[in-house]
Amino acid sequence: MNIFSEVHTIREQSRAWKRQGLRVGFVPTMGYLHEGHLSLIECALQHSDRVIVSIFVNPTQFAPDEDLDRYPRDHEGDIKKITDAGAAACFLPPVEALYPEGAQTFVEVKELTRALCGVERPTHFRGVATVVAKLFHIVLPDVAVFGKKDYQQLVTIQRMVRDLLMEVEVIGAPIVREEDGLAMSSRNVYLSDVQREDARALNQALKLARQAFASGERAPAALLDVVRGQLSGREHLRPGYVELRDSFALHTAQEPLDGTERVFVSAYLGQTRLIDNAPLSGECSLPES
Numbered sequence: 001m002n003i004f005s006e007v008h009t010i011r012e013q014s015r016a017w018k019r020q021g022l023r024v025g026f027v028p029t030m031g032y033l034h035e036g037h038l039s040l041i042e043c044a045l046q047h048s049d050r051v052i053v054s055i056f057v058n059p060t061q062f063a064p065d066e067d068l069d070r071y072p073r074d075h076e077g078d079i080k081k082i083t084d085a086g087a088a089a090c091f092l093p094p095v096e097a098l099y100p101e102g103a104q105t106f107v108e109v110k111e112l113t114r115a116l117c118g119v120e121r122p123t124h125f126r127g128v129a130t131v132v133a134k135l136f137h138i139v140l141p142d143v144a145v146f147g148k149k150d151y152q153q154l155v156t157i158q159r160m161v162r163d164l165l166m167e168v169e170v171i172g173a174p175i176v177r178e179e180d181g182l183a184m185s186s187r188n189v190y191l192s193d194v195q196r197e198d199a200r201a202l203n204q205a206l207k208l209a210r211q212a213f214a215s216g217e218r219a220p221a222a223l224l225d226v227v228r229g230q231l232s233g234r235e236h237l238r239p240g241y242v243e244l245r246d247s248f249a250l251h252t253a254q255e256p257l258d259g260t261e262r263v264f265v266s267a268y269l270g271q272t273r274l275i276d277n278a279p280l281s282g283e284c285s286l287p288e289s
């Protein structure tokens with residue numbers, strides 16, 4: 001596996017593979033890789049001939065009071081995991097390579113980023129869309145894979161690709177969970193034991209909403225009450241948003257519900273903010289028991 005840190009060398013590698021008729025897959029990450037990231041690489045391998053993984057903790061998607069400086073990093077461990085997972089190249093650029101001195105161009109996807117995480121992190125998606133657009137221009141992927149845990153990010157990137165006429169297929173991969181159902185996230189490492197215990201309520205709440213839907217509950221307010229009930233009264237968890245939205249435009253879900261709508265939750269455990277989501281019915285990675 002080759003490691004690249006310069007824009008022109010990784011771009012040249014990608015072009016060389018394309019000249020050979022190979023399909024290039026891409027998994028952008030911020031590093032500190034876990035099983036969830038490895039599943040994205042596996043998905044990319046299924047859809048392409050050569051997979052490039054980027055590791056870049058993108059400063060523009062963090063607000064000044066967020067965890068940019070303490071975001072967990074482990075380049076050595078990450079490179080081993082990426083190699084073992086079968087990726088062909090890793091792109092590990094310095095900040096100046098992606099944000100040259102004086103950079104003043106940003107990509108903004110408007111409506112999709114106003115709700116949910118966009119309310120709690122108003123500048124976040126502008127940073128994400130901007131860095132992903134830059135990475136796509138550098139890596140020139142035929143296909144890129146994003147996890148459904150960051151569902152709003154996935155649909156935002158799909159929208160950006162359509163709006164900017166980019167030639168890349170964007171695939172959403174299922175959420176990977178710990179044994180107790182907690183969605184895998186690099187930020188789980190911040191949780192103390194008691195916070196970790198309360199964090200399980202997120203996926204339990206989603207599961208209860210699915211069970212209520214399966215039992216015939218069709219009123220959005222009642223389904224959301226089930227979720228709020230599961231998240232409330234926990235010493236170490238402060239609920240953020242609890243919403244039911246359609247899975248495509250992320251509009252507030254309207255009756256009659258057909259099960260494709262998703263429940264979205266966020267919660268704070270101390271300083272750590274976690275998110276999760278699941279559709280009311282069908283495609284889902286929640287453990288059944």
Ligand code: PAF
Binds near residue numbers: 028056058131153
């Ligand atoms: O999901 C992430 O890890 C990041 O938001 C991404 C897509 C790598 C952009 O920095």
